[in-house]
Amino acid sequence: MTERHSAESQLVTRRTAIALAGSAVASLALAPDQASAQDGFKFGLTPVFLSNDLELLAVLRAYLTEAIGEPVELVSRRTYQEITALLVAGQLHAAWICGYPYVQFRSDLDLVATPSWHGKPLYQSYLIAAADRPAAQWEELKGDIHAFSDPDSNSGFLVTRALLAENGLKPEGFFARSFYTYGHRNVIRAVAAGLAQSGSVDGYVWDVMREMEPDLVNQTRIVRRSEWLGFPPVASSKALAGDPRLARLKDALTAMDRHEQGRKVLALLRLDGFLATEPGLFDAIAAKVDAVRRFG
Amino acid sequence: MSLLRRLRAIPVSYRVPLLVALLMVAISAVISERVLDRLSRTQESFLDGLAGSYLDGLTAAVLPAVLRGDVWEVFDALDRSQQSYRALSPIEAVVTGADGKVLAATDPTRIPSFSDLPQAYASRYGSTTVTFDRNSDTGFAYRDLVHQGQKIGAIHTAFDAAHIFAERREILATLLVTNGILAAIFSLGGFLLVRRMIEPMRVLEDHMRAAAKGVAEPISPREFPARGGEVASLFNGYNALVQAERERANFAMQLAEEEKLASLGRLASGMAHEINNPLGGLFNAIDTLKTHGKTPGVRDTSISLIERGLNGIREVVEAALATYRPERSARPLSADDLEDVKVLMKPELRRRRQKLDWQVDWPAELPETIPGGPVRQAVLNLLLNASAATPEGGAIGLSVERTANRLEISVSDEGTGMPRYAIAMLSDDDPGPAVRAGRGLGLWMVRRMVDACGGTATVKPGPSRGSTVTLFLPIGKNAKDERSHAA
Numbered sequence: 001m002t003e004r005h006s007a008e009s010q011l012v013t014r015r016t017a018i019a020l021a022g023s024a025v026a027s028l029a030l031a032p033d034q035a036s037a038q039d040g041f042k043f044g045l046t047p048v049f050l051s052n053d054l055e056l057l058a059v060l061r062a063y064l065t066e067a068i069g070e071p072v073e074l075v076s077r078r079t080y081q082e083i084t085a086l087l088v089a090g091q092l093h094a095a096w097i098c099g100y101p102y103v104q105f106r107s108d109l110d111l112v113a114t115p116s117w118h119g120k121p122l123y124q125s126y127l128i129a130a131a132d133r134p135a136a137q138w139e140e141l142k143g144d145i146h147a148f149s150d151p152d153s154n155s156g157f158l159v160t161r162a163l164l165a166e167n168g169l170k171p172e173g174f175f176a177r178s179f180y181t182y183g184h185r186n187v188i189r190a191v192a193a194g195l196a197q198s199g200s201v202d203g204y205v206w207d208v209m210r211e212m213e214p215d216l217v218n219q220t221r222i223v224r225r226s227e228w229l230g231f232p233p234v235a236s237s238k239a240l241a242g243d244p245r246l247a248r249l250k251d252a253l254t255a256m257d258r259h260e261q262g263r264k265v266l267a268l269l270r271l272d273g274f275l276a277t278e279p280g281l282f283d284a285i286a287a288k289v290d291a292v293r294r295f296g
Numbered sequence: 297m298s299l300l301r302r303l304r305a306i307p308v309s310y311r312v313p314l315l316v317a318l319l320m321v322a323i324s325a326v327i328s329e330r331v332l333d334r335l336s337r338t339q340e341s342f343l344d345g346l347a348g349s350y351l352d353g354l355t356a357a358v359l360p361a362v363l364r365g366d367v368w369e370v371f372d373a374l375d376r377s378q379q380s381y382r383a384l385s386p387i388e389a390v391v392t393g394a395d396g397k398v399l400a401a402t403d404p405t406r407i408p409s410f411s412d413l414p415q416a417y418a419s420r421y422g423s424t425t426v427t428f429d430r431n432s433d434t435g436f437a438y439r440d441l442v443h444q445g446q447k448i449g450a451i452h453t454a455f456d457a458a459h460i461f462a463e464r465r466e467i468l469a470t471l472l473v474t475n476g477i478l479a480a481i482f483s484l485g486g487f488l489l490v491r492r493m494i495e496p497m498r499v500l501e502d503h504m505r506a507a508a509k510g511v512a513e514p515i516s517p518r519e520f521p522a523r524g525g526e527v528a529s530l531f532n533g534y535n536a537l538v539q540a541e542r543e544r545a546n547f548a549m550q551l552a553e554e555e556k557l558a559s560l561g562r563l564a565s566g567m568a569h570e571i572n573n574p575l576g577g578l579f580n581a582i583d584t585l586k587t588h589g590k591t592p593g594v595r596d597t598s599i600s601l602i603e604r605g606l607n608g609i610r611e612v613v614e615a616a617l618a619t620y621r622p623e624r625s626a627r628p629l630s631a632d633d634l635e636d637v638k639v640l641m642k643p644e645l646r647r648r649r650q651k652l653d654w655q656v657d658w659p660a661e662l663p664e665t666i667p668g669g670p671v672r673q674a675v676l677n678l679l680l681n682a683s684a685a686t687p688e689g690g691a692i693g694l695s696v697e698r699t700a701n702r703l704e705i706s707v708s709d710e711g712t713g714m715p716r717y718a719i720a721m722l723s724d725d726d727p728g729p730a731v732r733a734g735r736g737l738g739l740w741m742v743r744r745m746v747d748a749c750g751g752t753a754t755v756k757p758g759p760s761r762g763s764t765v766t767l768f769l770p771i772g773k774n775a776k777d778e779r780s781h782a783a
Contacts, residue, residue, distance in 0.1 A: 196404075
């Protein structure tokens with residue numbers, strides 16, 4: 001599979017008709033077995049960040065290819081779960097995943113780097129509602145049709161789930177209905193269009209998108225901000241710990257802000273850079289997982 | 297009805313072009329209707345095809361998501377499809393699941409997910425792929441979502457058909473304007489062409505109308521078509537007719553003149569007799585004067601005799617002059633005219649030893665509407681005829697009576713009754729056949745006078761024997777106009 005074709009395939013899986021998604025996924029599903037061996041570095045992307053930007057994907061791949069010294073393939077999937085599974089299975093060398101799967105598979109994963117936003121490797125989860133809705137408390141969202149991002153997303157599911165659990169509630173009892181959109185941008189679209197009355201969304205995505213697509217995002221407003229939590233990190237499979245390319249990846253990421261091509265990537269991502277962080281950064285998320293588990 | 301009558305009142309030279317114009321308008325209306333009908337069918341089949349492919353696309357896009365009950369993906373597919381089918385201008389699409397509840401709609405604020413589909417949606421579809429609602433300029437289409445032979449949901453769509461109706465209106469307007477202009481051009485062309493074609497008929501019509509009013513003029517050579525043909529022969533025929541009519545009129549006038557002279561001859565012999573009678577006495581008186589002129593008694597008596605004899609002669613001469621001097625004909629009828637007739641009749645009556653029953657009650661105020669000359673001539677003719685028909689020693693009668701609006705002049709005789717042609721000539725609506733028989737010219741002159749006055753004449757059998765001819769001459773302004781016109 002050529003590079004150009006794989007880039008198109010990523011585009012297809014992200015952006016075009018759902019009807020085509022099945023066949024595209026099927027064709028990509030063949031890729032890992034061959035590619036994880038030697039010919040190319042596989043870097044997984046989740047919908048956690050703004051992966052629907054072709055320019056960003058091109059610049060990121062160019063930067064990583066140069067830094068790692070061999071061709072880099074960017075692998076996207078519709079759900080977090082698929083990427084996480086590929087990563088844990090060692091079919092991806094590294095992936096930008098969410099804090100929630102990282103915490104779940106902490107024993108199988110190594111932390112490579114964590115993005116820094118506004119100077120810290122932290123972000124928030126937002127509960128959003130339509131802009132013209134006067135709700136001031138998250139409790140007022142009871143009875144809504146609620147849009148979650150992804151069942152394996154921290155900000156797009158776990159934070160809200162944990163909030164309800166801490167209050168002795170469950171999503172299916174609190175919300176009239178809920179559904180997954182498999183993308184933070186989709187949550188914003190769903191709430192803006194009125195398909196859902198409220199949604200759980202990545203605060204970083206919401207803030208950045210407000211700059212890029214103000215017409216869409218301004219149709220929504222924030223009802224509740226969560227506490228600051230560990231930003232979705234880049235992780236690698238423990239099974240591939242000895243691969244020297246992972247060290248080069250870590251260097252490339254942490255040095256991104258000192259490199260022209262890298263700064264271009266960061267500018268597109270609206271990030272400051274990448275930091276080498278300790279796993280403890282994600283303890284707050286782990287606590288939420290526990291809270292949910294305890295509640296049942 | 298009155299429209300039809302009014303249409304009939306329009307002259308042919310306008311009516312035919314007008315009908316041609318109306319025909320053009322009707323043809324253009326029919327053509328417009330056909331074009332529009334065809335257009336609307338083409339549009340509808342085009343739209344059916346478009347809506348069909350739209351529904352096909354939507355079905356392919358949402359079917360997997362509907363199977364999973366994935367609200368977001370259904371919405372996402374609908375949302376994106378709204379952008380990709382611009383030609384159809386979709387307004388709304390709603391996808392329902394197997395349970396009939398809404399999975400997602402393009403406008404979730406109006407039709408929320410998980411709600412029941414509004415009743416109106418189920419009843420708005422017809423038998424065709426696309427059903428139109430003219431009131432809201434909207435088209436509706438519906439498709440069941442079937443997977444492995446089972447219905448798993450449905451797609452309800454509505455799209456804006458305003459542009460289709462607008463296109464139709466636009467084409468209608470274009471057609472109307474174009475056809476209107478064409479119809480106007482063709483109508484004008486047809487009008488001018490037909491008018492040109494029937495122009496000779498109009499010329500003929502004008503001449504006929506003029507002829508009906510009494511002024512029959514031949515068609516001048518200038519008005520003849522350059523190339524001859526049917527029209528020329530028609531015109532020639534008309535001109536020959538006018539010529540014949542004129543000759544006939546001239547001939548009739550000539551005959552009338554001769555008749556006048558003939559009656560004059562009869563009168564002249566009577567008058568000669570009338571003049572001759574006193575002449576013997578006059579010569580006797582002159583002899584007496586020569587012989588005994590010195591005797592005063594004898595002289596006075598003789599001069600008186602001569603004077604009376606000359607007066608009688610003058611009366612006869614004056615009456616004759618009055619009858620045959622044309623400038624006197626123009627004045628209105630007066631009692632003098634009848635007195636003259638009496639004088640003129642005297643010799644004939646004496647010759648035939650007949651009596652004249654004179655019952656003239658001359659009205660005090662007779663409007664000056666009845667011409668003196670012709671009436672006098674007519675009465676004289678009638679009296680002469682009556683005298684001729686009545687045996688010697690018999691009696692003829694003249695009575696004149698005025699009613700409210702007419703003058704009635706009756707002449708009676710004691711003859712054996714008037715011949716049929718004479719009665720026809722006086723009283724039939726069309727005296728033509730009788731006139732053409734060439735008899736009774738005196739009566740025909742009477743009839744002409746009566747017609748010219750706008751009056752009528754009747755012939756009735758007398759009380760015991762003979763006949764009575766009565767002339768009814770209207771008195772009044774209308775009669776005067778008509779008479780002066782006819783003169």
